[in-house]
Amino acid sequence: MKKVFSRPESMKKNIFHYCAGCGHSIVHRLIAEVIDELGIRGITIGVPPAGCAVLAYNYFDIDMIEAQHGRGPATATGIKRVLPDRIVFSYQGDGDLAAIGIAESFHAANRGENITVVFINNAVYGMTGGQMAPTSLLSQKTTTSPVGRNNILDGYPVQVSEIFSLLPGTSYIERCTVNSPAAILKTKKAIRKAFQYQIDDLGFSLVEILSPCPTNWKMTSIESCHWIDEVMSKSFPLGVLKDLPAAEQKKKKGEQAP
């Protein structure tokens, strides 16, 4: 009998602690599959964040070093600069990347560090119980915005991918989601491309993933998936925001054409 589905080799045999319907476990698996497919398990170093994914090292069977809240890209910078032939990625949530660690993330991107950032955007602080995140939508109710996020008091959802796309140091930025099988396959392609670009020494890549958090959204898993399509992706449009290497290749081809 042919084995068609099994645990990626880059995953440990541990059961995820994530809530039912959470996007983290899907993204973890996608990253592990990509690491396996690219054959880079032995040279990959991951930097998990503070937040729900702080225990990522319990699931990935690769070298991992914990970062303090928001500091992943700084720690990853230190590793990558010392070991330029290793594949280094940081895994960050929206509070980690877009609030407390915006400086570290922004400047790692601006320096064009040859690292990959996997950015989980679920519009809430998950681990601490559903407080307002920098990416919470306007009028979204959270435990610290009980009547809904108010732009006058709370500002606006931070468009990380759009902002980072403007930085000349970044090479590849795509926003995806994991709310359907088709979207999951697309996300895997994006993660694979991001890692491949790092292997090819093409610079900073970031994959933003709109990820369901049914527990803190107070929805069922199905409702959460619908909410991403119907509401969240209106504020955070999906798609490739920047693919510098592809654009350059296209330009080259155009020049070569008669």
Place this chain on the structure above:
Amino acid sequence: MNKVLMQGNKIIGEAAIRAGCRFYAGYPITPQNEIPEYMSERLRQEEGGVFVQSESEVAAIHMVIGASAAGARAMTSSSSPGISLKQEGISSMAACELPAVIVNMMRGGPGLGNISPSQGDYFQATRGGGHGDYRIIVLGPDSAQELADLTMDAFDLADQYRTPVMILADGMMGQMMEPVVFKTPKPRVYPESFIMKGAGAGKSKIIRGLILDPLDMEEHNWTLDRKYQVIAQKETRHELYNTDDAELILVAYGTGARIAKGAIKRLRESGLRVGLFRPITLWPFPTNELRDLAKKVENFLVFEMSTGQMVEDVRLAIQGRARIGFHGRPGGVVPTPVELANVVMRKYDSKAGIIDHF
């Protein structure tokens, strides 16, 4: 090796490079800017050398964490307000048992304070500084030669005990020029097994300070504490200066000790028998050595460029066996040896003996 005349901050940079430091991340702050400037030039010349001017003090220390985990001898430097910002990372390195060297060229505080030499960060340095139950080794050089020697030693100690080590000096030490001889560095001893560089074909590694089970976390704390106890037993350093016949002993470190030495020369010329006890390791504090002195000397005078911080360690060491006075000049004031000599002279003559100022 020939004697060369160099500025204090550059001496630290050169000593670090010679000790094998190949990663430096830092953020500009006066009075230590010559360190990042020197490192940016020197690391460019070294194979595998990495210099990063970070976006913040916080980023700098976390870059150092990454570099240290990846096996490089790594350093960052700053001055007081910047060191406050680095504490998050220093605490994390203590928890994860990662070696690194952190230089603090202290300036007047609290807050932004000023850029004059000060010794107001003694508590922060010797009590751990960041959150949680930990200590770091703190070295207090008082000359250009010691800046060189202790910077090299700091890398060895950091590796040996897998802990952050701090060089605690001040703006005056950083800015002054003195002749220095760079000693030959010891070869690095640091097991490969501690270095994170990808799992290869083997078992994957985790470096973390998050230990959710309180009993496991307690055990980790005790493990760290046992290490600190070994350090306290083995690594204290101090200097005795004119203490053999002394009736009064000054206790001072770093720039304070230089001033004290100048004062003692004048006092001795006037026939006053004054000596100096100079802690070189501020943590671990040379408690037993100071206590031994209190067996034969009744009067101690602590001098600091602060409102009185190390004086608490002196009291803990002497435990009421002798009288302890204090003279302090906080806020970036650097008194002259003459001023300190006058203070000592007044106290020395006092028939009531030296009275603790608290």
